[in-house]
Amino acid sequence: MEKYDVCVIGGGPAGYAAAMRAVDFKKKILLIEKKRIGGAGIHNGALSSKTWWELSREALALSTHCKSTNVPAPKHHFQILKDEVDKAVTKRRELLEHHMHNINLNSQGDYFHFKHGTAKVISEDIVSIKTCEGENIEIKSDNIILATGSRPRKLEQIPIDEEIILTSDGIENLKEFPKSIVIVGAGVIGCEFATIFSNFGQTKVHMIDKGNRILPFEDEDIVNIIEKNLERKEVLIHRNSKLVEMKVVNKTVVYTLEYDNGSREMFHVEKALVSVGRIPNYESLISESVKIEKDSRGIIDNLTRTSIPNIYAVGDITADIALVNVGELEGRYAIEQMFGKPEKNLIYENISTIMFLAPEVAGVGINEVQAQKQNIPYKAVSIDYSCISRAIAMRNTDGFIKIIVSNDDDMKVLGMRVVGEHASSSIEAVALLISMGKGINELAELIHPHPSIIEGIQECVRMLLNKSMLKPGVLRNAMRCRSFKNGEVKVFEFA
Ligand SMILES: Cc1cc2nc3c(=O)[nH]c(=O)nc-3n(C[C@H](O)[C@H](O)[C@H](O)COP(=O)(O)OP(=O)(O)OC[C@H]3O[C@@H](n4cnc5c(N)ncnc54)[C@H](O)[C@@H]3O)c2cc1C
Secondary structure, three states: OEEEEEEEEOOOHHHHHHHHHHHHOOOOEEEEEOOOOOHHHHOOOHHHHHHHHHHHHHHHHHHHHHHHOOOOOOOOOHHHHHHHHHHHHHHHHHHHHHHHHHHHHHHOOOOEEEEEEEEEEEEOOEEEEEEOOOOEEEEEEEEEEEOOOEEEOOOOOOOOOOOOEEOHHHHHHOOOOOOEEEEEOOOHHHHHHHHHHHHHOOOEEEEEOOOOOOOOOOOHHHHHHHHHHHHHOOOEEEOOEEEEEEEEEOOEEEEEEEEOOOOEEEEEEOEEEEOOOEEEOOOOOEOOOOOOOEEOOEEOOEOOEOOOOOEEEOHHHEOOOOOHHHHHHHHHHHHHHHHOOOOOOOOOOOOOEEEOOOOOEEEEEOOHHHHHHOOOOEEEEEEEHHHOHHHHHOOOOOOEEEEEEEOOOOOEEEEEEEEOOOHHHHOHHHHHHHHOOOEHHHHHHOOOOOOOOHHHHHHHHHHHOOOOOOOOOOOOOOEEEEEEEOOEEEEOOOO
């Protein structure tokens, strides 16, 4: 039986990052992937959906420009766009494959090994593999990393067929833009697809939201902008609506909603997208005899270590944040624990995130919803994009920057949100300062290029220090300040 130092099951972002970090330690590694290298980081996931999002933004910009110049907007052909998405997906996958197949040449050793097949842990150090060629083999490994990711959650009462009623995995089966689509679930993935379809302007989008607003975990000021923009593109948001039935009739979708007052209404659309979260892939991954602790949310781990000392779990299979960057971080951390000492502790508090909406929303640290839930006293200051030269130059002043600091003399940065163009690139400096435990004085003194969106961050911080150039007392609608203490939110004013 072939023996390895570490066997990584799953070649998505978490597993791939783990395997490549093990190469640095010159260990004998086996990576096993049953489908396509890159997992949901590339396919039916992060990269494919972001390529759709980028294309949809270009389409929206073009149709807006045509409208303003009284020229008829061109019709976008689904298949041509889909080919573009496929090209992006293939390019990234081929890069990872090329890299993987040549890694031993570069590291001058026989460290990295790959098998295309489905793996199962049959004892604490033995993994069986059914290869794609139909071979059954067993290998022995001192350490095992579970990185098998997650899949879309399905609801019993909804007949998902990935043709008419889809999950995010079924988007690749579409042959043309549906004339109408209903999106069940108003979380990040649901809202991203609502943005994509509505940007192309060829699909009437409906969204079902059981609460009174989309993105329930996000701050109200952010949600207001996103909802306003979706509704401007004629997205119908069914608020406070319970889905009581969804079925396929004559190859179209019929669904019935029940409202708060008990009344019911029926709707007809061409397709449905069910986006109600993801569930971890651990069924048939581990033999009954291997007693690893898990619950319905995933494998239970303590900083990637499972209840079995030589078995680690990383990425979406665990019960924490499901993001590419988190999976990669965990994969690398698991290897560093095995073969060395991690350079840095694994902390989840200050992970930067982006939501690809209209406009994009970037965040780091906590938001107001989380601070209030945890009863953390804070001050929040925000400045609209209308006060930022770069946004004015882009002729797109839809958005704002918000900084949340502790409500004491230290004013430690707790979090930040940027909604608008260039949001993602603007939060990086703050993310770094938070991770270094620095306060707002350092942020106020950084010199930024002009004109840049990040100048707005500086102005926000200077507001807190009472030394901003633009005075919030004059621009009350565009520069806002709030504080939270003892369960109460108060609007306050600087000079
Ligand atoms: C539509 C969508 C959009 C997203 N957008 C973003 C985004 O913008 N930014 C972001 O950070 N994250 C995004 N995510 C989340 C991100 O894709 C996941 O968090 C990430 O891919 C998880 O990585 P992973 O390695 O844990 O699992 P996965 O990417 O799911 O990979 C797991 C791999 O394991 C393989 N596998 C499973 N079982 C076995 C087995 N028994 N044997 C061998 N191989 C097996 C699978 O085939 C798969 O390739 C998005 C997800 C979706 C669905």
